[in-house]
Amino acid sequence: MSLPKKDLIKGTGIPVMENDIDTDRIIPARFMKTVTFDGLGNYAFYDARFHEDGSSKGHPFDDPRYRGGSILITGRNFGCGSSREHAPQALQKYGIEAIIGESFAEIFIGNCTSIGIPCVSLNKEDVESLAQLVQENPGTEIQIDLVNKQVRTPEENFYLEINESFRKSLAEGTWDTTAALLQNKEKIEEVYRNLAYIKGFVA
């Protein structure tokens, strides 16, 4: 499968500056009653965005100033909780192409990477200054450069951190893992045949 390279992502930001945003918040469980990922974009952050009567709570995802934004800016431990890939899928279908935060939960970051959404970390001060810049000038173009490991705005450059294997696979367009895994079929079978519990624990 040939995939686009995610070496340089450009877009405007949507700041959702909170810590410990869990995947139940990103996509409440009741919207996961489906056998596909289609249509999930409508439900991203649903309960944080809408009152029970459907009126808007003024969440950044509905703030006209950030309309068209594709880079989510957030705090610490984003995506904690459930392993649901529905969460990154909902964000992607809403239009999010990359996430900048202080830190990310591990299963979440793996899920994002496997569907081509880079999650990059900046230190606390840098995230806050980036969020402030976007709040003051919502149309500001942000660039995420995975080759030079930088987040760039017209005003400032920040050094970003990302797990090296995630960086490499996103930048090179090899983040869909199935093909790479399948290449080692013989080695897979060898490991399999040698496992104690497959061999009946006979040495």
Place this chain on the structure above:
Amino acid sequence: MAKNLFNKVWDMHCVGRLSSGQDQLFIGLHLIHEVTSPQAFQMLRERGLGVLHPERTFATVDHIVPTASQSRPFSDPLAEAMMQALEKNTKEFGIEFFSLDTDYQGIVHIIGPELGLTQPGMTIACGDSHTATHGAFGAIAFGIGTSQIRDVLATQTMAINRPKVRQIYIKGELQKGVFAKDIILRIMADLGVEGGLGYAYEYTGPTVSRLTMEERMTICNMSIEGGARVGYMNPDQTTFDYLQGRRYSPKGAEFDRAVQFWKDLASPPDAEYDDRFELDASSIEPMVTWGINPGHGIGVTQNMPRVADAPEHEREGIKKAYAHMNFKEGAPILGQKIDVAFIGSCTNGRISDLRDAARVVKGRKVASGVRAFVVPGSKQVARQAREEGLDRIFQEAGFEFRGAGCSMCLAMNPDKLKDDEISASSSNRNFIGRQGSPRGRTLLMSPAMVAAAAVNGRVVDVREYL
């Protein structure tokens, strides 16, 4: 320095290093359920791929099953469609499915161990973050997303970064009325909800050695709430005794060989760790969460935190928690009124949990105005509870005794909080909206504490009821 169990098991299953730098890890046991797997099967079809080792994958249905009436078709057409998709997928790809028609259906993390599928030294993956539960047996078990389910189905392997290992050494005698749930809630409160990012947790020490398998599972289960994707314990005689005679456990001479192999896996005394944390279990009180993440736990006799007293980086989160919970800063949690009592989930839906709760409930009545229900974690747990007469104890007290499933742990079935109701819950997550109402509020605690809260209509100290 010697290798710990984690690294031994990982190395046995490592197929090689991928060009991305990640390891390709063989998955010895793959468990699936109806919520996170249908899209993975769809991806296989779109790519013309099959399932490489269908005999290493097992399926059950848990998240969406109604627990009041389980007759088909389900009254919720969306739930019915998910059920049908799983039936179709398991049939088409030749995967064993413990459906509602079998005696073995239940929450995926409950049935793996009780069937003997979960064994020491395996790598276990499931599209569910509480997969670390299986680590109680000395397996390396972790949650994965749907794209990774696709990979495991297609290749029986997945791409993953090797985490570091933190030893959590627990010593000291537990006080009466303090349970495994309290240990893990205390660890979350001490280390924080992101303290485990990048780590696998090895829980060890004299207190852990004395715990039963069910208690061990409760602790490993909630590792993810502290950010650790993996939590495990070293296998010992307790583990082997539990496994003997289970449906999928090795039998006869093979079992004896297995025990020898499993013993050798345990981390030796001089094993190496990347980090270490020590906890004195005798200092733990029954725990209750007051806020909106599992790290917001306090001893039942303590007061809720004041924003001004909290470290600066936590204040924002604590303010958010108060805004949602509508509690008063610095107030006691003891005496807080509740509306719902829920006993169940993969954390605390096993037979010992039901026994602990029944002991408190026996001869007492659920307080008026409280909706109370018990949802066994599996059909086998339900059957055992009936044999022991626990169902009657609960029902006579005014609890409902339901069919097996996840139920109000995440409210994908009809069991939900209404409006801003407060539940005392034996589950694992108190996230905003988790129990089905965007304004609902969840207090996490042990099953015995939930039982005591149910009969009082408010949070009480279970130590006074034993």
